[in-house]
Amino acid sequence: MGNLWETSAAEQIAAPPLEHEVSADLAIVGGGYTGLSAALHAAERGARVVLLEADRFGAGGSGRNVGLVNAGLWLPPGDLIDLMGEDAGRRFNTAMGQGPDAVFDLIERHGIACEPVRAGTLHCAHGHAGMEDLRRRHAQGLAAGAPVTLLSAAEARARTGSPAVQGALHDARAGTIQPLAYARGLARAAQEAGARLHETSQVTETQYENGVWRLVTGQGGRVAARHLLFATNGYHRAPRGGDLPRLAVLHFFQLATEPLPEDRIAEVLPGGEGAWDTGTVMTSFRRDAAGRVILGGMGRADGLARGLHHGWARRKLAALYPALAGARFEHEWTGRIAVTGDHIPKVLEPGRGALAVFGYSGRGIAPGTMLGRAAAEALLEDRPEALPLSPLASYEDSAPRLRSLIYEAGAMAWHLAGARMRRG
Structure with a gap:
């Protein structure tokens, strides 16, 4: 027994712990989709990048999920607009709808060996109430311009091969991958672009002084960086000076x-x-x-x-x-x-020149890839508008x-x- 993704991942990567002092434009804490995407895109822009992962790349949710590259969030697009407001909701819906394109483009561009299959996904109704929910999601998806198709029970059974489903919603934008191999492939691509990546390098202390973020690891490593990104999500190990909201x-x-x-x-x-x-x-x-x-x-x-x-x-x-x-x-x-309480990811400003991204509520692959890229751009260019949702000064979950x-x-x-x- 054990994690299948660990056994079957074709992508392998070595990244030694940080044991000395380095400087960077961007320091990233967390080696999952968000952090690795940020590292890759920042390095491609010519930035000096140092990424610190407490365990191994993809050891958290990025190496344990189902591997569904979904478009959008768990919430249907109309519900998201109701919660966020018309302009903010439509902007975020558009960005998240483009998530699978970003993922599969990276896979192709960097030759990531992660078993990609872009045949869409099927959200299957398990009963009458489930079919009503899918009809509502279908109507909202069409209103948002999404290529979604509502399948009858017979059509869904033919597509799934299962007699137990009562219908399904097919989203042609989506697909499947080997999720841990994708994370490792992002790490390899980031290394090739010039990012400095370090595994088994848990950050034990963060401090901001005189325009510089200073990080200390348990292995004796030290980082001085102009900008900082926390990308630990559900696996955050709070360093001294680096608490994030509990979810x-x-x-x-x-x-x-x-x-x-x-x-x-x-x-x-x-x-x-x-x-x-x-x-x-x-x-x-x-x-x-x-x-x-x-x-x-x-x-x-x-x-x-x-x-x-x-x-x-x-x-x-x-x-x-x-x-x-x-x-x-x-x-x-x-x-x-x-x-998160409303099932919408959050971008937090835990300090000057710093961001934290968290709370994907089960939709981490495409949103993590997109928000990692956007966070790197927002920090390096001092352009918060590069993010598809507004950063928060504080956040408290219920x-x-x-x-x-x-x-x-x-x-x-x-x-x-x-x-x-x-x-x-």
């Missing part, structure tokens, strides 16, 4: 089967889309290049409820694909999702610890109820 955390686990022979897997998402459903406790499902089926669900499969979540996964796979009932799961991993507990309890209750129904 609610949602755990999401995935299980991957062994590679299956073509006669057993041929009907599973034959067009290569990635999929998830409208359930309150969401399920994701997709294939990888080796013919594995990867099933995801809310909850912590590495904790006390491991057996409960595994039982749910076996039942869910059989319900989605009866021919795969009993297939052996070969890999298992869990990640953390940082969730009862994040309580919401984290509610998310976990809800996932456990849902999967437990499924087990009892099965026994009944």
Whole structure:
């Protein structure tokens, strides 16, 4: 068992810890999509860049997610406009809708070996209420100019190969990747552009004085930089002088089967889309290049409820694909999702010449890539308008610890109820 993405990533990279003193135009804390995209784009602009990652590149959410390159956020575009206002909402919708183009362009331009498939994604209805939700999302998507198509039950079953779906919303802009390989590919590209990257370099202290940010690592490294970007999201390890707002955390686990022979897997998402459903406790499902089926669900499969979540996964796979009932799961991993109260990412100004980007609420690949690029531009050129949403001077979430507990309890209750129904 273990994280499939670690096992199957074709991209590899070496970046030693920082153990000496360096200076930079931009210091970046965090080696996920946001930080690595910022490093790449800043280096391509000729800036001196130093990136510090406490663990390994992609060790957080960037190496643990489903690998769906979605357009937009979890919120449908009309809801986003209601929350942000007409002008700000439309601007942010437009930027996030272009996210998959940015991701797949980087993959092609830098030859990133991350199993890219741009066949769109399928948001699948698991019942009547789910289909009503998809109709609403479809109408809002069309109003925003998105290439989305509402599929009937028969059409969705043909596209997914599953008898369990009641309809689906197809977004042609989207696709799938091997998420950890994409992160490592961004790191390689940033190195090739001249950025200095360092793994196992946890920042223990940040201080701003006389127009310079000074960072200290636990390995004895020191950085003096004109600008600073925190790109740690749900895996922030607060250094002295570098506290960020606490967010609610949602755990999401995935299980991957062994590679299956073509006669057993041929009907599973034959067009290569990635999929998830409208359930309150969401399920994701997709294939990888080796013919594995990867099933995801809310909850912590590495904790006390491991057996409960595994039982749910076996039942869910059989319900989605009866021919795969009993297939052996070969890999298992869990990640953390940082969730803001309104499900909109935040850009915070924690100090002069500094930004922090966080709170993707389960949509990190394309938004992280886009916001990392925009943050680098905003900092290096002193142009906050380069960001697709306005930076905040402060941010406080509502009862994040309580919401984290509610998310976990809800996932456990849902999967437990499924087990009892099965026994009944």
